[in-house]
Amino acid sequence: xxxxxxxxxxxxxxxxxxxxxxxxxxFTELLLFxxxxxxxxxxxxxxxxxxxxxxxxxxxxxxxxxxAILLTSSLTMAxxxxxxxxxxxxxxxxxxxxxxxxxxxxLVNKYFEWMTxxxxxxxxxxxxxxxxxxxxxxxxxxxxxxxxxxxLHVVIGMVLISxxxxxxxxxxxxxxxxxxxxxxxxxxxxxxxxxIFLFPLFYLIT
Amino acid sequence: MDNNAAVAxxxxxxxxxxxxxxxxxxxxxxxTDHKRIxxxxxxALITFFAIGVTFGFLIRLELLxxxxxxxxPQVYNEFFTLHGVIMIFLFVIPGLPxxxxxxxxxxxxxxxxxxxxxLNLLSWWLYVTGGVMIIASIIMPGxxxxxxxxxxxxxxxxxxxxxxxxxxxxxxxxxSSILTGLNFITTIxxxxxxxxxxxxxxxxxxxxxxxxxxxxxxxxxxxITLLLIVIERVFGVGLFDxxxxxxxxxxxxxxWIYSHPAVYIMIVPAMGVVSEIIPTFARRTIFGxxxxxxxxxxxxxxxxxxxxxxxxxxxxSDTGQFIFxxxxxxxxxxxxxxxxxxTATLYKGSISLEPPMxxxxxxxxxxxxGGFTGLIQGALSVDxxxxxxxxxxxxxxxxxxxGTGMGIFAxxxxxxxxxxxxxxxxxxxxxxxxxxxxxxxxxxxxxxIMGWLGMPRRYYDYLPEYxxxxxxxxxxxxxxxxxxxxMFTNLIKGMRKGxxxxxxxxxxxxxxxxxxxxPPTHENYDELPLITGTPYEYKQxxxxxxxxxxxx
Numbered sequence: 001x002x003x004x005x006x007x008x009x010x011x012x013x014x015x016x017x018x019x020x021x022x023x024x025x026x027f028t029e030l031l032l033f034x035x036x037x038x039x040x041x042x043x044x045x046x047x048x049x050x051x052x053x054x055x056x057x058x059x060x061x062x063x064x065x066x067x068a069i070l071l072t073s074s075l076t077m078a079x080x081x082x083x084x085x086x087x088x089x090x091x092x093x094x095x096x097x098x099x100x101x102x103x104x105x106x107l108v109n110k111y112f113e114w115m116t117x118x119x120x121x122x123x124x125x126x127x128x129x130x131x132x133x134x135x136x137x138x139x140x141x142x143x144x145x146x147x148x149x150x151x152l153h154v155v156i157g158m159v160l161i162s163x164x165x166x167x168x169x170x171x172x173x174x175x176x177x178x179x180x181x182x183x184x185x186x187x188x189x190x191x192x193x194x195x196i197f198l199f200p201l202f203y204l205i206t
Numbered sequence: 207m208d209n210n211a212a213v214a215x216x217x218x219x220x221x222x223x224x225x226x227x228x229x230x231x232x233x234x235x236x237x238t239d240h241k242r243i244x245x246x247x248x249x250a251l252i253t254f255f256a257i258g259v260t261f262g263f264l265i266r267l268e269l270l271x272x273x274x275x276x277x278x279p280q281v282y283n284e285f286f287t288l289h290g291v292i293m294i295f296l297f298v299i300p301g302l303p304x305x306x307x308x309x310x311x312x313x314x315x316x317x318x319x320x321x322x323x324x325l326n327l328l329s330w331w332l333y334v335t336g337g338v339m340i341i342a343s344i345i346m347p348g349x350x351x352x353x354x355x356x357x358x359x360x361x362x363x364x365x366x367x368x369x370x371x372x373x374x375x376x377x378x379x380x381x382s383s384i385l386t387g388l389n390f391i392t393t394i395x396x397x398x399x400x401x402x403x404x405x406x407x408x409x410x411x412x413x414x415x416x417x418x419x420x421x422x423x424x425x426x427x428x429x430i431t432l433l434l435i436v437i438e439r440v441f442g443v444g445l446f447d448x449x450x451x452x453x454x455x456x457x458x459x460x461x462w463i464y465s466h467p468a469v470y471i472m473i474v475p476a477m478g479v480v481s482e483i484i485p486t487f488a489r490r491t492i493f494g495x496x497x498x499x500x501x502x503x504x505x506x507x508x509x510x511x512x513x514x515x516x517x518x519x520x521x522x523s524d525t526g527q528f529i530f531x532x533x534x535x536x537x538x539x540x541x542x543x544x545x546x547x548x549t550a551t552l553y554k555g556s557i558s559l560e561p562p563m564x565x566x567x568x569x570x571x572x573x574x575x576g577g578f579t580g581l582i583q584g585a586l587s588v589d590x591x592x593x594x595x596x597x598x599x600x601x602x603x604x605x606x607x608x609g610t611g612m613g614i615f616a617x618x619x620x621x622x623x624x625x626x627x628x629x630x631x632x633x634x635x636x637x638x639x640x641x642x643x644x645x646x647x648x649x650x651x652x653x654x655i656m657g658w659l660g661m662p663r664r665y666y667d668y669l670p671e672y673x674x675x676x677x678x679x680x681x682x683x684x685x686x687x688x689x690x691x692x693m694f695t696n697l698i699k700g701m702r703k704g705x706x707x708x709x710x711x712x713x714x715x716x717x718x719x720x721x722x723x724x725p726p727t728h729e730n731y732d733e734l735p736l737i738t739g740t741p742y743e744y745k746q747x748x749x750x751x752x753x754x755x756x757x758x
Contacts, residue, residue: 017321017396024388028426035430035460124441134451141443
């Protein structure tokens with residue numbers, strides 16, 4: 001009589017609750033980065049000239065390219081959600097895969113960008129790093145920590161979207177039950193928007 | 207006994223006997239039932255509490271005589287770090303929300319579970335993993351962290367002890383706390399029973415709501431701060447390291463931006479428990495319901511703006527100090543509102559001094575002392591004298607142990623019989639209470655005096671003139687521990703073999719948990735209740751607004 005099936009009937013679906021939970025989680029992510037933005041503003045205020053000079057050492061072209069990639073990936077993510085809402089499973093899957101590929105392209109670029117810095121001896125613990133002026137060192141410390149943490153979020157986003165793709169293939173995500181995909185989409189837009197702030201702070205304000 | 211047989215025998219099957227998908231231990235550690243998760247938390251919590259108490263006991267024992275009593279200074283440093291980390295991250299922060307919030311929040315608002323049951327189980331697993339990591343750091347090569355629970359830089363990036371392990375563990379615990387908070391906010395918004403408007407919610411639910419917001423909004427800051435310590439130790443990026451141009455005071459700001467609101471994560475749910483117990487045992491409608499509800503939110507708001515009062519002696523502009531001191535005084539107002547409302551509820555009530563009530567009254571008394579001494583430190587001039595003395599230690603133990611600790615003990619005595627359907631020995635519980643109360647004051651009150659006289663906190667050694675206070679305190683710790691052993695033995699024995707209770711309403715409370723089976727069934731309610739009135743209407747027992755079955 002009272003069995004797991006019976007209980008399952010009462011596990012009602014509440015899309016609004018799922019969205020609310022996701023938005024709350026996104027707030028916590030923003031605050032997580034908020035701590036770093038706080039450090040950035042204080043150190044920028046303390047070492048204005050050094051930050052100014054150090055920012056010129058970053059490659060604006062790669063940065064711009066990556067911004068374009070990430071913005072496009074947000075578009076493909078949004079398209080995949082609209083597609084599933086219109087019951088076009090195949091198109092949705094294609095655009096989810098595209099999103100993951102764009103994310104990968106972003107990471108590849110990031111890898112080469114970091115590697116260039118490391119080849120020039122700019123990494124924590126190097127002689128070059130230890131002999132810099134404090135302001136310049138703090139700039140690069142923030143650069144590595146903030147873009148590193150962001151890259152970690154890109155990886156998490158890729159895993160998340162890949163799982164969603166699997167769900168879509170297996171019809172767990174369908175045109176009338178797509179809240180999971182929507183949540184993954186929200187997460188991906190968050191990753192995008194954090195980059196939108198990182199890009200000017202590190203690359204453009206020179 | 208399978209579910210059908212149990213239903214045939216008793217008419218219902220309690221969540222304790224319920225047969226789900228899994229059997230044996232897995233029926234518990236993989237259960238998404240909020241009640242089972244609550245009990246999982248309870249077991250883990252009591253285990254960690256016992257370990258934390260042991261380290262507290264050892265600290266006091268070491269301080270019995272000046273110089274070395276039992277251990278070397280390094281070990282002593284590890285003791286007080288472990289005591290702080292375990293008590294804060296594993297006991298007082300998760301204590302009430304994770305155990306009683308999980309168990310009773312859905313029931314009190316008339317729901318069958320929390321909004322995200324699987325996330326709920328995940329947060330328990332994160333909690334246990336974090337806890338095990340902290341305990342494991344004791345036996346790891348290098349030894350447990352010796353920085354104090356505050357992980358202040360630069361020492362925390364210089365010491366050779368396992369700061370990374372303890373820091374990562376605290377990070378996991380923070381994540382667990384965030385998930386619980388997120389779950390509770392969504393649950394309260396989405397799963398209230400039909401008719402349960404915001405102002406018909408029990409005050410415990412209100413306090414959990416305020417707490418959940420602090421958990422969600424403040425915890426990410428400690429997460430990034432702890433992550434930065436780990437990064438600092440592994441890569442040496444220099445964001446906080448003064449040798450590399452970083453600013454250690456910024457670390458303190460980030461740390462306290464979380465850790466001050468965190469003290470309200472600890473105390474606000476305890477205030478919620480007291481707001482439940484006082485009306486039940488005074489047989490009176492709670493006085494000033496809305497004021498108590500809103501004061502929880504007020505504490506959550508003001509409590510987020512006062513962190514720098516931990517740093518008056520660190521170096522800050524006069525304006526900054528003035529503002530933070532002023533806000534610190536402000537935050538006392540919502541706490542005082544609660545205390546006045548509780549006393550007003552007691553006034554002309556027909557009070558019965560059952561064990562939960564004794565602990566709740568102890569909460570009011572001890573929390574008031576803790577609160578007033580907090581105001582003393584909020585005053586700038588006095589704080590310079592008191593910073594880093596054992597006056598501070600006394601203050602926060604009066605608030606955290608005398609407040610939250612007593613709140614947890616009160617909740618244990620109030621709700622455990624409902625959870626397990628068994629009763630503990632009431633007489634033993636009362637005796638244990640008085641021993642705890644006497645032991646507590648003997649232990650912590652001398653710390654106010656010696657702190658005022660200049661005894662620094664966390665010191666291994668002390669001048670001979672402080673000996674008498676230290677010895678009184680150490681004797682107090684023995685009394686306190688004796689009381690707690692009696693209390694926990696009584697509770698554990700009671701829940702395993704005590705008298706079976708089947709009455710729905712054990713104490714004569716008016717909130718929803720007293721309208722369902724004891725112990726509750728797997729789904730809490732067969733039919734969701736329809737709420738037609740406020741939760742504390744003791745004076746109108748004949749009113750038709752109250753469901754029939756409550757009146758008996």
